[in-house]
Each structure stands twice: as structure tokens, then as C-alpha cells.
Amino acid sequence: MARVVESKKACTVNPLKMSQPLGASFAFLGLDACMPVMHGSQGCTSFGLVLLVRHFKEAIPLQTTAMNEVTSILGGYDNIEAALLNIRKRAAPKLIAICSTGLTETKGDDVDGYIATVRKRKPELDDTEIVYVSTPDYVGAFEDGFQHAITAIVKTLVKPLPVVANQITLLPGSHLSPGDIDELREIVQAFGLDPIVLPDISGSLDGHIPPDWRGTTLGGTTLDDIRRAGASAFTLGVGEQTREGAEALQAISGTPLEIFERLTGLEVNDRLLQRLSQISGRPVPARYRRQRSQLLDAMLDGHFYTGGVKVAIGAEPDLLLAVGGLLHEMGAELRCCVSTTKSAAHALLPAQEVLLGDLEDLEAGGADCDLLITHSHGRQAAARLDKPFLRIGFPVFDRVGNAHRVQVGYRGTMNLIFEIANLMIERIAHHHVGDWPLTPEARRAATHIATSTEAPDTTTLASASA
CATH class of the missing domain: 3.40.50.1980 (Nitrogenase molybdenum iron protein domain)
Incomplete structure (x- = not known):
């Protein structure tokens, strides 16, 4: 069981986590003919929209109630009513899904009451389902917002x-x-x-x-x-x-x-x-x-490059467990684990400690590691440390094909093993072979595989790594 420690820094440097409203909006994007709405200022929605568009390289439907200084003080009923009527008129969604933000949560808007009032006043909304979820962005993280959105959909x-x-x-x-x-x-x-x-x-x-x-x-x-x-x-x-x-x-x-x-x-x-x-x-x-047999073979092939590797990983709790658990099974050491929010998943992570922190913490903890794993905002840290970098999670905006990446099931697990092993092979071939954690015999065999076009002698490599 990993011990969970919260960062006590006065400020966040290079944030790892994304907000609850963004996580809830992401869940609502998985519903057909839906219009997600953030009840807050235009800036809150614009920032989340940019991240979603850059990650998926697609047009993202996301609206806002456009709260300003006056409505933030007096209350947002008029903004919610106007947003619901305008969205229904222009886009005609079957479902409008509203998530709150820190601004309206701090004010204490009674959104459930607002929705009930709008339904009484505006019968033209009778043919449109409305779901609301409370997601203040000053607590929790992306995963929490997604979780609460699913629950709100089910209960409604x-x-x-x-x-x-x-x-x-x-x-x-x-x-x-x-x-x-x-x-x-x-x-x-x-x-x-x-x-x-x-x-x-x-x-x-x-x-x-x-x-x-x-x-x-x-x-x-x-x-x-x-x-x-x-x-x-x-x-x-x-x-x-x-x-x-x-x-x-x-x-x-x-x-x-x-x-x-x-x-x-x-x-x-x-x-x-x-x-x-x-x-x-x-x-x-x-x-x-058959796929299970192929995965076993992939694990055998890949462990030569993951065994003994020290890893620094920053991710939301469930993703941290998924990738970290596999790396542990492949013989890697989870030296530095940084996450975003409390979760029961941390108790299952095969590491000594999980730090609820930011990418500055990941960079500091990854200084003596062999591999950095996090989303695209960690690329500068990996460059400064001169470490191989695996992009996972959200957002990944400097690569294409995120929607089609598969890392679950036997085939997806095999894909991830190959991706990590190939990163380490590239490190062996082009960087510091001498600091590799394998035995000298295994290192020579691995270097030969990385630099030669000849078929590898797997018997020699297996005996050298034993």
C-alpha cells in the first residue's frame, strides 16, 4: 500500500492536475446529441475547450453561462435561463448537461432550484433533458469531476x-x-x-x-x-x-x-x-x-528493457495505477509517483509513496530515474533532465492519434509494453549505455540488439539477464 502525502508548497508550479468541471464536461461529451455547459465565466470554459481541442484535434461542443461581475454577486438564474433557451433554439440538443465552477460554487448558486424554476416558466424546454452536477474546481481534480458526472447522469x-x-x-x-x-x-x-x-x-x-x-x-x-x-x-x-x-x-x-x-x-x-x-x-x-499467449511473449521480450528501470510517473489515480502496476509487473521500480487527488486506487499501487503534487515535484523526484511518464506538460522537465519521456493521460497535444491509442486488454497491454521497451532501446542506442541498470552481460546483449540488424541471440540475452 502506497503512503499518500500532500504537497505543502505555497503554490503549484507547472500543474499536473486538471479541474473537476473539465472532467465532468469530458464525461458529458460521451453522450449523444448533448451540449455540455459550464456555469461560470467565459474564461473557465475557454481554457477547458482549448485543452480538449488540442488533445483530440476535433471540434468540441462546449457552452458557458458567461457569468460576469454583476451576475456573480446577484446570482446566475438569468444566465442559466438564457443559456438553456439559446442552446435549445440554436442546437436543439436532446440533453443539456450543466456543471458548476468555482465561481458559482463560491457564490452558492442553487442550480437545482434554478432548473426547476426554468422548467415551470419555459414549457418549451419540456422536450430537453437537463442534468446538473456540482463540480467546484477548487477541490478535487479531473477524475473526480468525471466520477460525479457519471453519478449525476445515472441518478437523473x-x-x-x-x-x-x-x-x-x-x-x-x-x-x-x-x-x-x-x-x-x-x-x-x-x-x-x-x-x-x-x-x-x-x-x-x-x-x-x-x-x-x-x-x-x-x-x-x-x-x-x-x-x-x-x-x-x-x-x-x-x-x-x-x-x-x-x-x-x-x-x-x-x-x-x-x-x-x-x-x-x-x-x-x-x-x-x-x-x-x-x-x-x-x-x-x-x-x-491467442492474444494472451502473445502478451506473455511480449512481456518476455520487453522485460529485458524494463527490468530494474527506475520510473517517475505523474497521472490521475486510476491511470497511475494502470501504468504503474504494469511497469511493476515488468520489473520496473516506481521511484517517484505524483498524482492529483485522493483515491482508493492509491492503496493498490506497488510503490512506497504517492505525492499529491505538481510537475515540479515530478521533475525533482525524477532526477535519478531512467524514465519519465506524464502528459504533454511534462515534456520540458524530461528535456531538462535528458530522460526518455512517455506521454500518457490528458492532455497530449504534441502528438496525433490519441483517440485511437489502445492500452487495455491483452492487445493494448502488449502495445504499451512495446512502446516503453522501444523508448528504452532508443536510450541504449543513442545515449548513456553505461548507466543502464542491467548486468554487464545483459547490457552488451541489449546494446547489440539495439544497434544491429541481425536476428538477436535470445538465448544469450536471457542467460545474461538471469
């Missing part, structure tokens, strides 16, 4: 229904990409099960060219699918952040649940396939047995 829209035996609800964490969700959907469907993914960013943020432009999200979980979640026979959550939403579903419809702390790694995916086999009554398909 899901009602109990007769159980459909082959239907399950899949709650993905905010650390999963559209490609990850597609991979998990394919795995679930291979067992003859019908998954309802909530929220489903693989339908709205997967980088497709839409046939039309509606001004709202173009794909994702539909309102009908959200309501159908009340009939699911089981709920699968990926990441501790999904537990609150899964328990809300259980309270509404009695749906049994299981939360997988991560789905990057060998044992956790074994457990997932066993659970799906139990739910469906079907054996594990042959292709996943």
Missing part, C-alpha cells in the same frame, strides 16, 4: 426496468481512450453480450468525419441507452472512479457490480474474461487465448 435519467439477461452496463474511467472503449466493447460482444457504455466517447471523440453538423456531440451513449441501463443484468466498472456510478445504478435497479481497478496487465484481463464467461455462460473465445 436511469429508472428500474425488467432485467435483460444478456445486457450489461460498462462504465469506463476517464483514463480510457475511444480506442480503449472500442476494444472493451469488442471483448464484451465476443461473449454474446450487449454492452451499454456510459459514457461512450468512442462514438463522439473517435476522430471520424460526421455526415452532418448539429452543433452538439455527434455520437455517444443515446438517451434511450442511458434509460435502458436500468435493465442491465450486470455492471462492469473500469477504475475506482466508476464505483460511485455503479453503486448508484445498484441502488436504483439492484444491478450487481464489479469494479476492475485496471485493465492494463495480464492478471486483471484474465479476471475480466473469466467474469464475462460466467455472466454469458460461454467459454473464452479462442482469439483471446
